[in-house]
Amino acid sequence: MGLSDAAEGIARGLGLADPVVRLGVTGLSRAGKTVFITSLVANLLDRGRMPALRAASDGTIQGAWLQPQPDDTVPRFDYERHLSALTGPDPHWPEGTRHVSQLRLSLRVRPRGVTGALRGLRTIHLDIVDYPGEWLLDLRLMDKSFAEWSAEVLDRMQGRPGADAFMQALAATDPQKAFAEPEAQRLAAAYTAHLHASRNAGFSDCTPGRFLLPGELDGSPALTFAPMPPPDEGRPGPVWREFQRRFDAYKARVVRPFFRDHFARIDRQVVLTDVLGAIHAGPPAVDDMRRAMADILSAFRPGRAGWLAQILGTRRVERILFAATKADHLHHVQHQRLANILTAMLREARDRADFQGARTEAMAIAALRTTTEEVIHQDGQDLPAVRGTLMDGREAALYPGELPDNPAALIDPARGGADRWLDADYAIMNFAPAPATLRPGDGPPHIRMDRAAEFLIGDRL
Ligand SMILES: Nc1nc2c(ncn2[C@@H]2O[C@H](COP(=O)(O)OP(=O)(O)O)[C@@H](O)[C@H]2O)c(=O)[nH]1
Numbered sequence: 147m148g149l150s151d152a153a154e155g156i157a158r159g160l161g162l163a164d165p166v167v168r169l170g171v172t173g174l175s176r177a178g179k180t181v182f183i184t185s186l187v188a189n190l191l192d193r194g195r196m197p198a199l200r201a202a203s204d205g206t207i208q209g210a211w212l213q214p215q216p217d218d219t220v221p222r223f224d225y226e227r228h229l230s231a232l233t234g235p236d237p238h239w240p241e242g243t244r245h246v247s248q249l250r251l252s253l254r255v256r257p258r259g260v261t262g263a264l265r266g267l268r269t270i271h272l273d274i275v276d277y278p279g280e281w282l283l284d285l286r287l288m289d290k291s292f293a294e295w296s297a298e299v300l301d302r303m304q305g306r307p308g309a310d311a312f313m314q315a316l317a318a319t320d321p322q323k324a325f326a327e328p329e330a331q332r333l334a335a336a337y338t339a340h341l342h343a344s345r346n347a348g349f350s351d352c353t354p355g356r357f358l359l360p361g362e363l364d365g366s367p368a369l370t371f372a373p374m375p376p377p378d379e380g381r382p383g384p385v386w387r388e389f390q391r392r393f394d395a396y397k398a399r400v401v402r403p404f405f406r407d408h409f410a411r412i413d414r415q416v417v418l419t420d421v422l423g424a425i426h427a428g429p430p431a432v433d434d435m436r437r438a439m440a441d442i443l444s445a446f447r448p449g450r451a452g453w454l455a456q457i458l459g460t461r462r463v464e465r466i467l468f469a470a471t472k473a474d475h476l477h478h479v480q481h482q483r484l485a486n487i488l489t490a491m492l493r494e495a496r497d498r499a500d501f502q503g504a505r506t507e508a509m510a511i512a513a514l515r516t517t518t519e520e521v522i523h524q525d526g527q528d529l530p531a532v533r534g535t536l537m538d539g540r541e542a543a544l545y546p547g548e549l550p551d552n553p554a555a556l557i558d559p560a561r562g563g564a565d566r567w568l569d570a571d572y573a574i575m576n577f578a579p580a581p582a583t584l585r586p587g588d589g590p591p592h593i594r595m596d597r598a599a600e601f602l603i604g605d606r607l
């Protein structure tokens with residue numbers, strides 16, 4: 147917490163400062179966080195395409211502008227660069243980001259009602275915090291010992307990409323030999339390679355999250371360990387003991403500060419999920435995503451005791467939106483199905499996490515719409531397709547395949563690993579942002595970003 151932030155907190159306590167809503171935006175890497183924030187901000191600055199955000203359509207929002215954020219040590223979300231990537235003369239997707247970043251958007255609003263009119267305009271600050279979902283999944287590490295975490299991870303690893311190479315590296319390690327850093331690095335590298343390969347194959351649940359997105363911690367001891375099988379006759383050798391120590395350091399020095407400094411201060415949260423990508427990757431990836439959602443939800447409702455409850459105090463996230471991104475890959479006739487699948491996954495996650503904390507909702511969105519709809523004729527059938535520009539510049543109308551009408555058809559077999567869905571053109575549907583000539587007052591084209599904004603912040607405006 148920066149000094150200006152502390153001062154602001156005190157002023158707010160006295161009722162002097164403008165209200166602040168802190169919106170967390172998370173999701174696994176490539177889920178669409180950067181594009182979401184860029185589009186949200188652009189569409190709040192120019193609100194022509196936000197009819198379902200009531201405060202925008204009824205004129206409550208009189209103005210919006212960016213201004214310096216209160217946290218001086220957190221990198222600023224590079225809005226201008228991302229926007230010009232998406233909407234500039236040569237539209238392209240922004241580069242990946244791998245750390246926390248933040249942006250403050252301030253809104254000038256006209257209070258509603260008779261007394262409101264007497265009070266004049268108010269200012270509300272929207273602090274948007276972008277952080278990797280991988281870091282949130284580290285929560286599950288916190289109440290586990292190194293032995294418990296190792297057992298769980300080694301059990302889950304079977305059959306996932308890169309598992310064999312890691313198991314070989316483990317087998318080549320003599321547990322009773324003296325600890326040597328090169329050996330630790332070899333094991334950590336094999337384990338990290340396995341995590342990357344699993345992520346690329348569509349698996350969500352890959353801990354420790356910083357192994358995938360290390361940032362400035364790359365190469366540090368806290369990130370140089372790997373899971374190990376239980377020691378022989380309960381007598382841990384030197385490697386095991388050092389890895390246990392590093393695992394504990396990772397929790398204390400990496401995971402905990404993230405929850406304290408960033409997570410604990412969030413009021414509203416959007417969790418972006420590439421559900422279409424997971425469905426395309428196959429049933430195990432869907433099953434894994436469902437479990438990851440339960441883990442994410444449990445972060446928002448910690449038990450009464452425990453370290454996270456202590457950090458959070460009385461603060462709670464009030465609303466959580468789960469959004470299936472990239473819905474512009476589907477003709478709108480399939481959007482409801484996508485939303486139903488996400489709702490079903492969320493319901494399961496809620497049951498599993500025993501969740502009653504915040505209001506939650508599930509929605510299919512596209513932060514940046516890259517396609518138009520078209521019906522194509524194929525093998526005597528009319529297929530609801532989408533047309534867009536592929537990354538190589540060619541234009542194409544493609545049919546991604548059909549989602550099941552009943553979400554259970556997709557989620558239940560997921561556990562057994564049965565049918566496949568979205569096997570048609572989905573694999574080659576890699577659309578580039580469409581060149582856009584924005585009318586004055588309009589933000590970039592999207593699908594349901596206005597509904598997302600209404601759910602997330604509408605009640606505060
Ligand atoms: N078609 C489409 N693709 C998207 C959309 N949002 C994100 N993507 C794709 O997903 C990739 C990752 O998005 P990004 O925002 O960088 O993900 P992040 O890693 O979560 O920040 C982009 O490069 C695009 O290829 C969207 O609204 N529509």
Ligand SMILES: [Mg+2]
Pocket residue numbers: 179180181241242243244
């Ligand atoms: Mg990003």
